[in-house]
Amino acid sequence: MKKRHGYASLAALMAVVVLICAGIYLSVGTAKGRPALRTPPPSAASVWIGTWSASPVLAAPATTAPGSPSGSAGRSVRNVVHTTVGGTAARITLSNLAGTQPLKIGSVSLAVRANGGAEAMPGTLRRVTFQGTPAATVGAGDQLVSDPVVLRIPYDGDLLISVHTPGPGGTVTSHPQARQTSYLAAGDHTLDESGDDYTGVTTSWHHLTAVDVLTSEARGAIIAVGDSITDGVSSTRDANLRWPDVLADRLGGRYSVLNQGISGNRLLAEGRGPSVLDRFDRDVLARSGARTVIVAIGINDLLRPSYPLSTDALTDGLAELTRRAHARGLRVVGATLTPCGGYPMCTPAVEAERTRVNNVIRSGGIFDAVVDFDRALRDPYAPHRLSPAYDYGDHLHPSDAGFARMGAAVDPARL
Template identity: 40%
Template sequence: MRRSGVALVAAGALVALPTLLPPPAGAGAAYAAGRTGGAGHVGAAQGREQWRGGWAAAPQPATDVYGKNWSGSGFARQTVRQVVRVSAGGSRARITLSNRYGTAPLRIAGATVGLTDKGAAVRHGSVRQLTFGHRQSATIPTGGELRSDGVGLPVRPLAALTITLYFDAPTGPTTFHGKAMATSYRAAGDHRADVGAAAFTETSSSWYVLSGVEVAGGGPVRRDGIVAFGDSITDGYGSTVDANHRYPDVLAERLAAAGRPRSVLDEGISGNQLTHTTPGFGEKAVARFPKDVLNVPNVRTVVLLEGINDIGMSEVSGQPGEPTPEVSARQLIAAQRELIRQAHRRGIRVIGATLTPFKGAAYYTERGELKREALNGWIRGSGAFDGVVDLDRVVSDPADRHRIAAGYDSGDHLHPNDAGYRAMAGAIDLDAL
């Protein structure tokens, strides 16, 4: 048993000492550390700073499976402005840009960061020019990631930041994050230093190239970061756009309100699976876990909630992307065990979350429900996790435990609404954290 005294059902537990990953093989100098938590980035002064994750989004290959977006065509002589909310605060900030799934080197002509005003507008006096190895422009190698230099910008926990990227040459298809549940903005020409929003006349509901924001300063850094890892239910599908009502957001709010603000990073991908990679929904969890969790600075705990898409997409034909081979409960358990092994090798603890109900969803079957129950039974009783949060019980209908409660249902009988996500975050015991 690895629970270290942590109660089951409404609890989590957090301790770990992360090990830093090297840059991927073949990455050039422009890689500038990727997401290694501080090793190998440009500038000796930054090497003495202690950085923590403020915000993250798991990178995905370009796809239109979520509907029309800008990832396939990319950008040329255009400015993209994106608004994110950080969970942790500090006196300095830096960003990570991803070309993980690009097919050619990606040139960034320039970038800025500032405090968000409203929509695409930025607060007067807060815009900061970002540099990469002390240069305004940089090129990210194919398959690589690029971290900016740090810049002075006082940021409070739960503050909204606006990151603006200018692409002066055609990018081709870009790495992105499909379901941002937030609005991104685009303008023709170079508007990275604009304070106003007038030039940003186009909008999208995805994030592009930007995959992380980190903060430093504001006190000593503790290795207490949390990563929420999973599929669309972690991604926040069904929550209110631009409201930051995903369950990891609400968890960050609870910690801040309790006087314990810390990194809470959302590494969910809508449609993602444990065991199968699909063109539209990203690499399978066991393949992307080292990149999206183990390579994040100062992580102590990961909350694992994944497997429902493996079940549903393998049971019902006509789902987006390639057909999913049939998957058994035994295979899902083996995949979760592999993620636990990967995390424990890095000293990171894993909180297992039971799969939430899906009766009435488009891909529900009785056979799929038996697999969900088998996996949930193993999560609750195997002792393989360092703690368990029983989200199944939290959001299910007491009159029919196979179905999500009406008050928590976004309408598709699969994804929670804002109230459902708030209940999920509320099930995690802050004292245990």
């Protein structure tokens, strides 16, 4: 056989393989027999990058009560999440990390959200499977990653991740203080495009801890880890105005920004959820496409100490996070601790310690770069206090304007 005929035969064979693979790939994740969107198969350069995530925090009691904030037995929860990068396919992570019994999953779906509410955009609803089956069981203390679902995932859009749990399964792993309304329905309505049966509402995310997208456009993920100020508990609900949201908007889909903030969280000791030192590997280093971490933690260690605390203890803990991130090839940006003057627990001793910690952070040696949230937010006439323009009202948490200021303070060139 002549060489050019061999090349032609090989090319033809490869073309057939590509067509077969494309057909298989495009058949994944359809709902009720509906054909998938005509999304081309991803290129060889496509990689998985997180587009949204939230840290598991609480194990809320499972209940069948209508509109229950915990979810779940015999009901569907339709989680609303916001994307920070787009892609050609998605996969989700369901968590039972805070559970004490196996979590039985009856059905799961993914869709692009229509114009508000619980309604899916027509033609985008997909069944989510786990090793090819729609039902799954997540062991106590475990998590489960789904099969890929082919769907054009928009940048800066909302997704609906609906999860049906057919029966009692113990406590429900959730992320409270989501600042996002999600929806509840009696029975299995995961494959409903309409949101009519989702008559209950919740302000927590249930079961869901991550959404990754397959993309050749984004360069990686920026992970923000911190407490309520990163979690955005004082931001306007359903508006995506937390400071990581503001940063994501500025990056324009080139990098995702994943919010791993937990309200009440501490660096060194368990508070609301495990300490950042304890959860860092799970919530930061394990995130898909992780490139850079922004560390904004420590104020709760000072405000709510469970043991005598020193500047050295805090800065040593921050340095430990940097060492662990560097071992995985991540860049680390550290944030100064924001003002708290006027907050009831922010005593002169706390303020003195906060000032010392910030001076060490600014002096270098702990992080690869520093974002000075303290200087961005403080009142120039009373540096121990938040500027009135950025104060939510409790003298600790920023307002929407304060979060906007924080998001603008991060220099993309330092990421």
